[in-house]
Amino acid sequence: MSTSRRMILVTGATGTVGREVVSQLLAAGQPVRALTRHPDRGRLDPRVDVVRGDLERPETLAEAVKGVDRVFSLAVGPRLGEQEAGLAEAARGAGVRHIVKLSVLGAGENTRRGVVSWHSAGERAIRRSGVPWTFVQPGTFMSNSLFWADSIRREGRVYSNFGDGRTAPIHPRDIAAVAVLALTTPGHEGKAWPLTGPEALSTGEQVRLLAAALGRPIEFVPISDEVARAGMEQAGMPAYLIEALLPFAAVVRSGKAAEVLPTVEQLTGRPALRFAEWARENAGAFR
Numbered sequence: 001m002s003t004s005r006r007m008i009l010v011t012g013a014t015g016t017v018g019r020e021v022v023s024q025l026l027a028a029g030q031p032v033r034a035l036t037r038h039p040d041r042g043r044l045d046p047r048v049d050v051v052r053g054d055l056e057r058p059e060t061l062a063e064a065v066k067g068v069d070r071v072f073s074l075a076v077g078p079r080l081g082e083q084e085a086g087l088a089e090a091a092r093g094a095g096v097r098h099i100v101k102l103s104v105l106g107a108g109e110n111t112r113r114g115v116v117s118w119h120s121a122g123e124r125a126i127r128r129s130g131v132p133w134t135f136v137q138p139g140t141f142m143s144n145s146l147f148w149a150d151s152i153r154r155e156g157r158v159y160s161n162f163g164d165g166r167t168a169p170i171h172p173r174d175i176a177a178v179a180v181l182a183l184t185t186p187g188h189e190g191k192a193w194p195l196t197g198p199e200a201l202s203t204g205e206q207v208r209l210l211a212a213a214l215g216r217p218i219e220f221v222p223i224s225d226e227v228a229r230a231g232m233e234q235a236g237m238p239a240y241l242i243e244a245l246l247p248f249a250a251v252v253r254s255g256k257a258a259e260v261l262p263t264v265e266q267l268t269g270r271p272a273l274r275f276a277e278w279a280r281e282n283a284g285a286f287r
């Protein structure tokens with residue numbers, strides 16, 4: 001294991017956002033260490049210093065933060081507050097000078113609602129550690145559309161309980177771009193950056209853009225929450241996630257998730273990526 005003092009530790013490095021963070025840090029010439037539970041799966045760039053670790057087992061983290069001076073913290077699930085408390089504590093002990101946390105839009109507010117409350121706990125834990133922080137708070141990811149891949153492939157249909165409600169989905173690469181700026185340029189400590197994509201789109205509009213990218217029609221089929229729940233159960237989604245996602249559908253239908261924020265462009269100096277672009281890049285996953 002290399003211990004260059006400029007080392008950046010990335011957790012969640014094999015996932016949707018973390019993969020982008022790793023590749024953008026490498027492109028910027030930064031030394032990267034990645035934490036994964038499965039280092040043997042060979043999913044990381046050979047330039048990355050790969051360490052085995054599990055956020056559920058804090059005793060595995062001391063080795064991961066040794067010689068590290070910045071951390072990108074990405075944790076998932078209802079226990080992410082506890083997990084990030086353990087990571088922040090290890091980071092403080094190792095003299096880490098900045099933690100950039102992948103959070104969620106609306107975190108930090110007094111909410112008991114699903115995923116937002118998990119991330120609020122993570123933010124509180126990182127603040128408590130005393131290590132300088134930045135919170136990157138994206139709304140819904142464009143990559144959530146991959147959930148439709150099976151029904152598009154099998155039936156040419158998308159089933160959704162979002163009705164005509166709009167969201168402003170964000171490209172994971174834009175989330176990573178903001179995180180990498182926060183990790184590598186001054187002025188982001190103590191800041192929370194709420195982020196969205198550049199346009200508010202209903203599910204029907206996203207489906208039309210996906211159909212254009214695929215070059216074939218896709219039918220949008222509105223469904224009730226009960227039918228959506230059955231579909232998520234059938235897809236093997238964990239119960240805690242289903243319970244967290246169903247109330248969000250009601251927020252989307254009410255029109256309260258449609259806000260478009262200018263933050264990505266303000267921070268990166270270029271327009272946020274559009275859904276049509278994500279759809280073109282990922283069309284292969286739906287064929």
Ligand SMILES: NC(=O)c1ccc[n+]([C@@H]2O[C@H](COP(=O)([O-])OP(=O)(O)OC[C@H]3O[C@@H](n4cnc5c(N)ncnc54)[C@H](OP(=O)(O)O)[C@@H]3O)[C@@H](O)[C@H]2O)c1
Pocket residue numbers: 011012013014015016017018035036037038053054055056074075076077080102103104105115138139140141144
């Ligand atoms: N989807 C959305 O619309 C949305 C919106 C806002 C915020 N978010 C937040 O974004 C995050 C999800 O990001 P993502 O989609 O990039 O994740 P993802 O693709 O689901 O990947 C999850 C990553 O977490 C790692 N991981 C899981 N459990 C772990 C553990 N116990 N110890 C160490 N690593 C662990 C996995 O690594 P290994 O398997 O290699 O160990 C993997 O790299 C969540 O915090 C979610 O709340 C999502």
